[in-house]
Amino acid sequence: MNKRRVSFNLSKAKNGMSTVSVQIDDHPEIFLHSTVDPIKEARDWLDRVELRPYTAYFVLGSGLGYHIQVLLENLPEGSHIYVLEYSQEGNLLAAASKIFPNSSWIHDYRISYWATDTLRDLAAALAVDMGKRCINRVEFCRYYPAMAVYMEFYKRIEEELVPKVEELFCLNFNNSIAQGIRRMENAWFNVPYISNSPGITAFANHFAGKPVIVVAAGPSLNKNIEVLRKCTDRAIVIAAGSTMGALFAHEIRPCFLAVADTSVAMYDVLAEVLDPGAILLAPYDVQHKVVSEYPGKRLFAVDGTTMTLKGVGHLLPDTEGLKANLSVATFALNFALHCGADPIIFVGQDLSFPSDPTAAQHAKGVRASGYLRNEQKTYVPGYDGGEVPTEPVMRDIIQYLETIIKLNPGTTFINATEGGAKISGTLQLKLSEVYDQLLTENILINGIADEVFSRFEAPSNTELLKVLLDIREDITRTCEVTEGFFTGVVREIEEGIEWSEPLYDRIIGQIVSFFEELSQESIYQHLKQGIAPYRELVEYRMREGMNFQQKIENYLDLKRCLLIVLERLDTAVHESVMRLKKMQIEMIEQNGREDHERT
Template sequence: MKNINKNIYIKNIELLKQYYPEYIKVLEDNKYNDEKVKVIETRDGNISLIVEKGKKITIHSKYKPIEEAKRWTKNIQIEENDCIFVFGMGLLYHVDFLLEKIRQNNKLIIIEPSIEVLKKTISVVDLENIILNNNISIVLYNDEHFKDRVSKILMETGLQRINYKYLKLQTYVNAFVEEYRDYLNVLNNAKIDILTQKNTIINSSEEWTKNDYKNLKHLKNSINISCFFNKFKNIPAILVSAGPSLDKNIEYIRNFKDKCLIIAVDTSLKALITKDINPHMVISVDGTYKNYDKIKGLDFSNIPLVYTNRVYYKILEEHKGKKIIYDFDSNIVSNLFSRIGEDIGILEEQGSVSTCALDFLIKIGANPIVFVGQDLAYTDDKKYAQNTMYDYVDYERYGDFGFESFVDGYYGGKVKTDYALRRFLEYFETRIYKEKEKIEFINATEGGANIKGCKNITLKNLKNEFENKINIGMTINNIFKIKSIINNENKDRFVKELEKMYLSIKNIENKLNQVLKQIEQLHLIYDKNDYYYKIKEIKEIIAIVDQFEEFLQNKKDEIILMNYELFKWEQEVIAITKNSNILNIDERQKGLIIAKNNKIIYEKLKDIVIDHKKKLETCLSEI
């Protein structure tokens, strides 16, 4: 039997400090007492765990835990690119057998709901092979960032991986009922988010790409959003969103113009300007024509525009005023500028422009932060205020939001919401919880959902709270005295990066032409019924195609402006491959179908490559 081994414990702790430093604090927290987890000897001389959760639950077999783990994994089939979630770490018997089936492209996520169990495990099991394995991640349920970690892993893998497998130790489900239920809820939400993001990228890839190219020229007239970070410390701020309750108190906003920073999301801009209220800044993220259509014709060039490069290009063309560029984590502009040693400010984006605005206000140091029009629910059966971007939409006709749940209301009781709004509400509450020690949050929406962590105060009652006059405009103007993000010092380096991208795209085009010739030859071989005599040539052609696919994957970092459309193309490849019925047909027909499908796939890719080459040529001429 293994006993608690001080050397193993020290070794594991050192590895955790290096690879999971965020877990050390909770492991050292005395409130997590592992006395309720006992190590016992099994009949075959191995060990198991007993967890006391009202009753005693044995995690692994008391008789033959290794045999039990072998049976548990026997019928589990792991396919290439599978991402496997396992609920329950225990003493890792089952994980050891799973690892025999894991391939290089697989990802294994171990969800451990009990810090007490982990404490005991690191005392008796050497975790080196687990911790050092790049294909394995350990996620603690008790960690305050649990939901974020699981969601992030699913989002990172979900846009590429074809399939997920969700496995569990039944003894863990019995011992940790609440934790398992919460874990399933997190998984379900994250899976819906992935599907939504996939569909969004597929449907918007061409429009986003066009915007990315057309908007790069505006960088020479834009400043980096990071120039604003920490510049408004302890200055009150109002975030104006487009929820239906904005109709109730929009008139009061004008009273705060010289008392706090007012930032509006683009969906609320029309409503504000209609009332002769000019916010200090407006923030925009949506890259669709629909976003532009509802602010088309509005004169807001006197209002600084906070934007991401993906925003619909005509918004930037028609806005003649001051511009502030931001990016998402590891997105196109930040990626490009990192290559020339420049950092673009990053804002969190969780599916709504209001989440970007909230992150911006936190990063500039605003305090308190006041929400207006942030209903996050269907107040009076409306989703948006009058004169906002979407006030005209007939939701019953389009039916794409789903009135599927109710949440606590601003005035008590329950209010109707949908999946997307509920997810935004969860983001707001999670972010507020993280920042509550440093920032006061006030919900002045006067309707919709109750946002946990906020004081509910009306704008009318807030007026007397902010008595000091602040020259917000002067602060903003002083920040704009700095250099644009593209300036005389870095322009040449930036252009060189775009030129490198252009050469990479041309290189792909040349290799793609060679691949298409080989595919034509493959089709000819099968069409003439020569495949029996040209097996070697067929293998060589397949090898050339495979080499190109590997080459293309390795080029992705060099051609990031193509990545949205490449993602859409990859999804089309998966669909074509999946829908090709090559079972129960002869070898010749099978070869002809494969050659035909590959011709369709790579001709489509060639169209994308040629289009990007032209766009980049235009872009280079405009910068």
């Protein structure tokens, strides 16, 4: 791309807001925003953007960011904004954040900025980032005034990057579909254990004024491990599941073990270090094998980002929504805040990668791997000053933590990681200093938690069992109706003699109506998490246009996916029915033994 002389000139719009014009070489200046009302212009731009949950919004061109600000204000649940700019020299937002008041939105954790003059590996890096966010669809939002400044670059974006991102997104979408089915399946397998454990509502303000240590698996944990062992009698320790190998090796028993991973790989990590003395803290849809094999007490929360078990939530113990979408450490932090803890102390929360690529990415004993690819690399302020390398999702976690800290000014937050990234708003102390200065009294840790569990009375689950059996009947009926409907569709296609556009439209319309009617059925709320991502994919594929045969193949794929989801749901519900019946028998036998002992 030829080097051009580009100058930016700030001026005032008629409504008093700032606007900016660009002059390229000796050509007439181009205004990037309205000279009358930039916000109104941005809202008009937003009217052309389809707002739907769990969407990656790729904004091409930023200017001063009025359109991005308006998009952020209306950003649907689970969505993320990716701003693509031509190199840092064209990124006016960085300057705007320093010049204009009320521009803190620019640093919102739901926005990430990708400024580059090369597209090499950028699509792969973006796809990796999307894969970590449970994104269901992609939307490209073109801001043409800013794109006009670097037309050659954005032409390459359109020709090279957009198709590649969409291709990789579809690959990641298959992962998202698998994740949705796995979350649904896990939650229904976990129903008996959720029903027989107190929800976290019972822990509201239960740790008021007591210190809580949130332990993550960063490499800085190594230097704190011995001091951490001494802290377990003086603070409530909530450890991320990935830390248990390191803690187990040093005979450290946390009060809570926080696990949010949905995959069976997490069970493999924990299988040899499950500790009956720690209380499992998990969202409804955590890997079900971890839950069923766990030897100790269990405590569940709704993951605030999912739709899990809404259909039977009224029959389960009262609980709260805790977001687990960024990391298990943020899940643990939200629980500590729910319990009224003060202070909250971070340990092992590096949120960065060592500068030496051969250095360990995690604490000793942690069964995990990590690496930082060059195209993912970004820099953030370091704990010890200067800057440290990190990647976009870790940067988002930092921003999320900083936002939570600002929203809780009455709570003291201490970063005792002693390395990695700086977390603004925290006091930076060594863990040994925290122990000597703040953790001066022993706490009856187990007694605090045991009090809640001793008050909890397990329900009989009779009504829950009835609902589960009704769900299994609905599953059977839905399978039969689905098979019957699509058998009829295929027969009509095979017997067709003269085809016409109206006939195509009628058949496609019947299929669309079938899925719309299914979405209104009571069974749909139970399987939505498993099937909704695939419905989104089918709609996404057909946006660019397909012939009749391609559309039919797409819908037949959706039908096959629906039957798979129904089968997986039926298996999980059946297992829960069997487990609940067994629990009922065990409860009757236990009550009988207690009655016998009393007499």
